[in-house]
Amino acid sequence: MVRNKYEKYKVTINELYENIFLVELNDNLKKSFTFIDAITKTIKIDY
Numbered sequence: 678m679v680r681n682k683y684e685k686y687k688v689t690i691n692e693l694y695e696n697i698f699l700v701e702l703n704d705n706l707k708k709s710f711t712f713i714d715a716i717t718k719t720i721k722i723d724y
Contacts, residue, residue, distance in 0.1 A: 688700035691707070699709050714720045 686700075686702050686708070688702055688708070690698055691701050692699040696713075697709050697711050699707055701707050710720055715722055
């Protein structure tokens, strides 16, 4: 496992659910993240 590895995406939030949100990347790839990911800073959201 690599520590401090970052991936950067420009996404559109498509769907919101109770525990997760789904995003779509420019190439129509979809990813899901939990709200805990955002709270614990596992992911970083710039807006």
